[in-house]
Amino acid sequence: MELKFLIVDDSVTMRRIVFNSLRNLGFSNYVEAADGKEALVKLAADDSINFVITDWNMPVLSGLELTRAIRSDQKLSSLPILMVTTRGVKEDIIEALQAKVNNYVVKPFTPQVLREKIEQILSTN
Amino acid sequence: MNRPANMTELFEKLNDLKSVFRYGQKLIPIIQSLIDFMQETVPLLENINSSIADSTTKIPKASNQIADVTEATELATTEILDIVDLINSDIDSIEKDLKGLTEREKQKSKIIQKLTEAVKDNPEAKSLLINYEELNNEYEELNSVLSVLQKIKNDAYNITLSLQVQDITSQQLSAVNHLISGVQNKLSLLLVDFQETNNDELKTMKIAVPDDASFNPEARYGKDVSQQQLADSLVNNNGFRTTQDEIDKLFS
Numbered sequence: 001m002e003l004k005f006l007i008v009d010d011s012v013t014m015r016r017i018v019f020n021s022l023r024n025l026g027f028s029n030y031v032e033a034a035d036g037k038e039a040l041v042k043l044a045a046d047d048s049i050n051f052v053i054t055d056w057n058m059p060v061l062s063g064l065e066l067t068r069a070i071r072s073d074q075k076l077s078s079l080p081i082l083m084v085t086t087r088g089v090k091e092d093i094i095e096a097l098q099a100k101v102n103n104y105v106v107k108p109f110t111p112q113v114l115r116e117k118i119e120q121i122l123s124t125n
Numbered sequence: 126m127n128r129p130a131n132m133t134e135l136f137e138k139l140n141d142l143k144s145v146f147r148y149g150q151k152l153i154p155i156i157q158s159l160i161d162f163m164q165e166t167v168p169l170l171e172n173i174n175s176s177i178a179d180s181t182t183k184i185p186k187a188s189n190q191i192a193d194v195t196e197a198t199e200l201a202t203t204e205i206l207d208i209v210d211l212i213n214s215d216i217d218s219i220e221k222d223l224k225g226l227t228e229r230e231k232q233k234s235k236i237i238q239k240l241t242e243a244v245k246d247n248p249e250a251k252s253l254l255i256n257y258e259e260l261n262n263e264y265e266e267l268n269s270v271l272s273v274l275q276k277i278k279n280d281a282y283n284i285t286l287s288l289q290v291q292d293i294t295s296q297q298l299s300a301v302n303h304l305i306s307g308v309q310n311k312l313s314l315l316l317v318d319f320q321e322t323n324n325d326e327l328k329t330m331k332i333a334v335p336d337d338a339s340f341n342p343e344a345r346y347g348k349d350v351s352q353q354q355l356a357d358s359l360v361n362n363n364g365f366r367t368t369q370d371e372i373d374k375l376f377s
Binding site: 009010011012013014016017020021024056057058059062085086087088089090093094097103104105106107108109110111113 | 199202203206282285286288289290291292293295296338339340341343344345346347352353355356359360
C-alpha cells in the first residue's frame with residue numbers, strides 16, 4: 001500500500017522542508033494543512049491518507065488537540081501520528097505521548113532522525 | 126475646682142504645645158525641601174508620563190515591524206526553497222541524460238570487445254580498436270560527474286534543512302511580540318491611571334504565554350541532540366518509566 005502523508009504545520013517553510021525530506025526518503029504522495037482544523041477536514045475528505053506528520057504549536061487547533069481528535073475518532077484512531085515540534089522538554093513529550101502520538105521528533109531535525117522515526121512507526125503498524 | 130491641679134495640667138499642655146512647635150520648627154525645613162523636591166519631581170513625572178505615552182504609541186509599530194520581519198524571512202525562505210527545487214530539477218534532468226550516456230558507453234564498450242574478438246587475428250586492427258576504446262570510453266568520467274551531481278543534490282538538500290531556522294526564529298519573534306504586547310498593556314495601565322495605579326499590582330502582573338499560543342517561546346535552533354535523546358528515551362519507555370537520573374544524565 002502506498003503511503004500518503006498529511007503534513008500539518010502553520011509554517012509554509014516547514015511543510016516544504018518536511019515534504020523535501022519525505023521525497024528524499026522516496027515518498028512523494030502527500031497533502032498539507034496549515035492547522036489542526038484544516039487537517040481534520042482533509043482527513044474527513046480523503047480516506048487514502050495513512051500517515052500524519054504534525055507540528056504542535058499552531059493557530060486554531062494545535063497538533064496536540066489534533067492528535068486527541070484523531071484518537072477519539074473511531075474511523076481515524078489507528079492513524080500513525082508523528083509529532084515534529086520545537087517543544088523538547090520532558091513534560092511536553094510526556095503530554096504528547098499521553099495523547100498517543102506514535103513518535104516524537106524535536107526540531108530542527110536531521111533526515112536520519114526523520115527516516116528512523118517513520119521507519120519505527122511503519123514497522124510497528 | 127482644684128486650681129493648682131488645673132494649672133499644672135495647663136502647664137503640661139503648654140509644654141506639650143511648646144514641644145510640638147519645636148518639632149514643627151524642625152519639620153519646616155524638611156517640609157520645605159519636600160516641596161522643593163516635589164516641584165522638581167513633577168516635571169520629571171510629566172516627562173516619564175509623556176515618555177510612556179510615546180513608548181505606548183511606538184510599541185504597535187515595533188510589533189508590526191517584527192511581524193514584517195517574520196513575513197519577509199518566510200518569503201525569502203520560500204524563494205530559496207523554490208530555487209533549490211529548480212536546481213534539483215535541473216540536476217535530475219542532467220542526471221537522466223548522463224545515465225543515458227553511461228548506458229551508451231557500456232553498449233559501445235561491449236561492441237568494441239566483440240569487434241576486438243572478431244579481429245583477433247589482425248593485430249593491427251586489434252591494436253587500433255584498443256586505442257579507439259581508450260580514447261573514446263568516457264564511462265569513468267561520466268560516473269565521476271554523476272557522483273559530483275549527487276553531492277550537489279545532497280548539499281542543496283542540506284540547505285533546505287538549515288532553513289528550519291526560519292520557522293524556529295519566527296516562533297522566537299512571535300514570543301518577543303507577545304512580550305511587547307504585554308509591556309504595552311502595562312504601560313497603558315500606567316498611562317490611564319498614573320496616580321492611582323497600584324505599583325504592587327503592576328509588579329505581580331505577569332506576561333504569560335497562553336496555552337493555545339501558536340508559537341513556542343522556548344524554540345531554539347542548534348545542533349544539541351539532548352532533547353531528541355530525551356524524546357527517544359521517553360518514547361522507548363512509553364513515556365513514564367524514564368527515571369530522573371536518566372533524564373539528568375542526558376543533560377549533564
